[in-house]
Amino acid sequence: MFQNFRLSMAWLHTWFGLVLGFVLMAIFFFGALSVFDREIDRWAIPESRFAPQPMPSFDNLLKPIFADMQPGKADLDFVRDKVNGPLPERFDTVVTWGAYTTHRDPVLNIFAGYEVPNAKEPDVTVFSSRTIDPRTGVLFSDDQLKIGSGFFYPLHYSLNFHWMNLGYWIVGFSSLIMLAALVSGVVMHRKIFRELFTFRPKKSTQRSALDLHNLTGVVALPFHFFFAFTGLVIFAGIYFPIGHTQMKSLHDQHEVVEAQETGLPHDRAGVAAPVASVDAMVAEAQRRWAERGMAGEVGFLTLRHVGDANGYVSVYRAGTDRIALTGEGIHFKASTGELLREDPPSTVVASVNEFLTGLHLQHFRHWMLRWLYVLGGLAGCVCIATGFIFFVEKRKRQYAKEGSQNGRIVDAMAVTTVTGMLLATLGILIANRLLPASLPEGWPGRGDLEQYFFWGTWVAVMVHAFLRSAPVAQGKINPAWSEQCLALAVLAPVTVLLNWITTGDHLVKTISEGYWPVAGFDLAILVGGILAFIAARHLRRKGKGAPQDATDFADAEVQHG
Amino acid sequence: MVNVLLAAATVLCVLGFAWLALAMDVHWKQVRNDQPSASTAKVLRVLGGLSLFVSLVLCLFTAHATMASLVWVMLLAASALIVAFTFTWRPRLFSLLVIWVKATN
Amino acid sequence: MSTSTLSARHVISRIGAGVLGGYAFxxxxxxxxxxGLYALDVPFHDAEAVSNILGFLLFLTVFLWAFAARSVNRVWLVLVGGGLLMTGIATLIEQSLV
Structure with a gap:
């Protein structure tokens, strides 16, 4: 397509980066927030602000809750068109019960799956899930949005856009582009090592933006590469559903063989049987882990074919001391507690796969590594944002001469994805603290309203960014940058203040009690606000200043075609 | 103990990158008015590489090898940023790291 | 780089080759x-995992190649042709195993 390899890579980097950079920015930012998703949940649901709990007793606490569970209306809507005729009043055939927790969860997530009678296809299951306080068994209201694990986290990998799974596909394609942008960026960049530590803020905006783009891109290159790559690997089943389409017969053959090998029944026997003490099975599993030198807590507990003679209980370990996401599962016959199977050690391939996915999903207990991940994610954001700024700065004179509006569009979109995204984030947090606990009849759910506030704020700041973008066409700075920074500087302390007023948890209290999930998030918001204030002042000064000198980036022209 | 080791690993990582950077003329000039001799540059590079290596070793004492190496890779990124921004805003701080090198002119 | 030398058709063809051709391949x-690995007695999920991991690295490589290669027609030919060929062989192997 071009005279040489370098130029074709530069074209790819520039144009794909421009189009998908906006999506990538959101992926990086909400990925960085997702590192602390459970902590953000604590902030958003004040009733859950207590210490992380181990898996509670199944026999005494969980069993009666599971027995009472039934799918709700929203759960039933998922399967309504998959059955012939109406759905039954009650679902009695339990396919699975499960409880899941991590070392960062005060609350416990439980789910139940039921066989759906008269289904058009076999194996249709309707699921229902709840969140409980594991100390008392009290259920949390379904209406409370877990902003971290239930909104920011899925936003990170699906953009919360579930129609035809399109969100996943956009994120997946953007990840591929991220990988391509990294490789092409390295090809374009002639002085990776010579300029590794170079950032010159006093030079022109174009030069310093490029410095920062290179710096944040290169120093965190392994992070950027491995996170984009492992993200694709995690969702490989969605992007290349070969095992469930073209190779389905091989997959099914393997499942039958596996069921024979493992001795874990694939189907119900049709003979009723009670469930023996699950607590005893859990204790036995923990004893066996300890015997192997890897004592640990239970992360995931699941019962299959409940109430049937083929029923079994699987106990998985919470993998807090490894990167690799393994469970060391131990399986028992539900009716007797007899040991059925211990999962064998992973094969080499499985270990590599578990390492790659575990590296991204981070179930480990290592706070420093978590913060380093946040830093990596934010470095990715800075890299992309400075890419946009460089794009506009480099072309602004030409655009001004031609009277082109293209620069305005790119710049306004950049404002929307940088400061706009942060304002939307504060928007949902503020809505979370201001909305009353119970809403009038006929209103949308509280959690839904919070999400509307998020998207509403984002659209509003986007409109603002476009309305204020006229100066860009003359090669000047869009005042929306400094105005939105100022808005952030005001709203960040307001958010923290609202947390104090509505819950009584002010920073002095949370820090002195060592309740870091809330204190840490409050502090992060405040630091963000301070940085926004500095940026606002800086931008204002720069906006008033003389037009910049444009002589010190002659070499950049060549590199960035 | 783990925290002490991790703190030491972090400091060594920053020192390592700073020495590697000081071996480059551009960054040396941000810190001192003279030129580093070829042998000084070499010593700085060895010091830098050695510090990064020791930092990895310290990390390996703190956790399972897979986790430790990941911590180290992420520490490299963080330290490189710290070094770059120090050269931008407080380059003279790094003169302490080459205080033992005599001025050449 | 001057964009004037690039016809819109050519650019779309490149992008299509990289994205769709790459996906097929x-x-x-x-x-x-x-x-193939399953036929060689590798467990199904191991075969799947190793193919996925290498597959994404391959996607990256052919995607970049689609933009760097001199002839876009050859890119289309290799990626779609190769993709169909491999898919066909895979199905033949599968049928011989089940």
């Missing part, structure tokens, strides 16, 4: 990897 690669 990688689909074929992963399918062939699963079937």
């Amino acid at each position: 990688v689909w074929g690669f992963i399918a062939l990897g699963i079937a």
